[in-house]
Structure formats: structure tokens, C-alpha cells
Amino acid sequence: MTSMKRKRAELLNACQSVFRCPLCRTAMAVSQYQSLICGHGHTFDISKQGYVNFLNKSVKTRYDRQLFEARHELFERREFFSPVQKEIAVIISRIQSPRKQAAVLDAGCGEGSHLDAVCRLLQPAFSVTGIGIDISKEGVLQAAKAFGDHNIFAVADVADTPFADSSFDVILSVLSPWNYKECSRLLRKGGTVIKAVPRRDYLKEVREFFFGDSPERNDTAESAAVRFQTGFQAFERKRLCYTKTLSQPDLELLVKMTPLTWKCSDESIQRFISRKAADITIDIDILIGTDPL
Numbered sequence: 588m589t590s591m592k593r594k595r596a597e598l599l600n601a602c603q604s605v606f607r608c609p610l611c612r613t614a615m616a617v618s619q620y621q622s623l624i625c626g627h628g629h630t631f632d633i634s635k636q637g638y639v640n641f642l643n644k645s646v647k648t649r650y651d652r653q654l655f656e657a658r659h660e661l662f663e664r665r666e667f668f669s670p671v672q673k674e675i676a677v678i679i680s681r682i683q684s685p686r687k688q689a690a691v692l693d694a695g696c697g698e699g700s701h702l703d704a705v706c707r708l709l710q711p712a713f714s715v716t717g718i719g720i721d722i723s724k725e726g727v728l729q730a731a732k733a734f735g736d737h738n739i740f741a742v743a744d745v746a747d748t749p750f751a752d753s754s755f756d757v758i759l760s761v762l763s764p765w766n767y768k769e770c771s772r773l774l775r776k777g778g779t780v781i782k783a784v785p786r787r788d789y790l791k792e793v794r795e796f797f798f799g800d801s802p803e804r805n806d807t808a809e810s811a812a813v814r815f816q817t818g819f820q821a822f823e824r825k826r827l828c829y830t831k832t833l834s835q836p837d838l839e840l841l842v843k844m845t846p847l848t849w850k851c852s853d854e855s856i857q858r859f860i861s862r863k864a865a866d867i868t869i870d871i872d873i874l875i876g877t878d879p880l
């Protein structure tokens with residue numbers, strides 16, 4: 588066994604109480620640094636990068652290696668989403684009191700950049716363990732490679748997670764589908780869900796370039812906020828809007844990371860990325876709900 592796998596299995600071991608078997612829903616434990624096993628013998632192996640796959644069949648998505656690599660590059664090295672990550676960390680430190688053991692779940696973590704950034708920002712006031720799940724094995728593999736020393740990652744469905752009731756202090760959902768029922772099952776009393784949803788101007792320059800100006804586009808953030816608000820005892824909403832100037836190589840990364848351009852012609856994509864630089868707008872609503880009803 589590699590020392591990396593051993594180290595990551597130890598991290599998993601320290602948090603094993605949050606897991607429950609997705610098949611029979613009983614408690615699980617790490618066995619010989621190799622797998623998570625429940626009392627009925629259902630076994631989920633720890634991969635050599637240290638993540639666990641809880642799905643019994645792989646789900647085909649268009650979220651491939653290139654897309655997650657582009658995201659990693661844009662989020663980590665170009666700090667495209669740093670203001671959002673910082674805001675989320677500030678919100679958590681304001682609402683949740685500092686504690687020794689805080690568990691943060693990123694439901695739909697993709698390549699793991701947001702979870703890792705938020706957890707790093709929370710320390711040292713919080714001694715936090717980040718756990719990220721995503722249905723895309725490719726995303727989880729990259730997350731584990733890049734951030735697996737300090738966070739746990741697993742391939743799992745956000746609507747049917749392998750976690751015990753009341754396991755998390757904070758659940759994040761950043762531009763990702765979520766499941767209210769599952770979130771409220773997983774949250775501890777007083778726990779907070781932080782959901783980032785795109786607003787109308789999110790990546791508006793990309794939309795305008797490829798699809799023309801479409802001001803009548805529905806603002807889905809409004810209906811998302813209304814639905815979200817009704818689920819919690821306490822609710823807040825914070826808008827974050829900023830512009831980043833992306834240079835030519837960054838524009839190429841942006842095209843790779845967003846599903847917006849999946850149906851666009853190669854010719855129009857070439858025109859988009861051949862510019863020296865462009866301003867790109869990030870317009871996000873951060874919905875904050877504490878204590879699900």
C-alpha cells in the first residue's frame with residue numbers, strides 16, 4: 588500500500604462515523620485501510636487516490652476530465668471564484684460558532700476546489716473536515732488527487748448519500764443540483780445550508796457572444812430563492828457580482844469548463860477564444876438557510 592493511500596485511509600478512519608451503508612443503511616467502518624465495510628459485509632474499496640465509489644454503476648456525463656481540469660485551473664490558479672469562496676467562509680464563521688470538530692459537506696463538489704478553499708479559509712478558528720461528493724467519478728478522482736490530503740471525497744448521488752443522519756454542520760451546494768430532503772436529513776441541529784445559484788448576469792458575456800443579447804431570459808435565481816426560503820427557520824440571501832478580466836488562455840479554460848458552449852460551433856468557439864482578453868461577469872446569489880423546517 589502506498590503511503591498516500593494509507594494516510595488518506597487514516598483520514599477516512601477518523602471520520603468513519605459520518606458514513607452509513609447506502610445499501611442497508613447501517614454504520615460503516617474502515618477495514619485494514621482498504622475499504623469501508625458495514626455490519627452486513629457490504630464493502631466499498633478505497634481507491635489508491637483515497638476516494639470511495641458508492642455508486643454501483645458509473646454514470647455517463649459530459650463532465651469529462653478536460654472540463655474538470657479547466658475548472659481546477661481557473662479556480663485554483665486564476666482565482667475565478669475566490670470572492671465566492673471567501674464570502675462562503677465568512678458566512679460560515681458568522682453563523683456557526685468556532686469548534687474543534689466541524690464537518691462540511693460539499694454536495695456536488697466537482698473537482699473539489701470550492702470545498703478545499705472554504706475549509707482552508709475556515710481554519711484555524713474551525714478544525715474542519717471537508718467531505719465532497721459528486722456523481723462524476725472523473726471530478727472526484729481529480730478532487731482526491733489535488734485535495735485529498737485534507738479532505739475526503741466520494742462518488743455518490745446527492746439525492747441518496749452514504750451518510751448517517753445529522754452528520755454535518757454545514758452543507759454547500761455551489762452551482763450544483765441539490766436535494767432538500769437529503770440535506771435536511773444530513774444536517775445537525777442548527778446546521779446551515781449554503782447554496783450558490785447563478786443570477787441573470789452570470790457569464791453574460793459568454794451568452795451574449797454565442798446566443799446574442801437575451802434580456803428576457805428568466806431569472807431562475809428568483810424562483811430558486813423563493814423555494815429555498817420556505818424550507819428553513821432562518822433565511823438570508825446575499826448577492827455577489829464581480830468582473831474578472833480573462834486573458835486568451837483563460838478564455839479557453841472558460842469555454843472548456845462551462846456547459847453553455849457544448850452546442851456551439853468550433854468556428855464560433857475559435858472566435859471567442861482568439862481575443863486577447865475579455866471581461867467576464869460572475870453574478871451569484873448565495874442562499875443561506877439554517878435549521879430546515
Ligand SMILES: [Zn+2]
Nearest residue numbers: 608611625629
Ligand atoms: Zn450494508
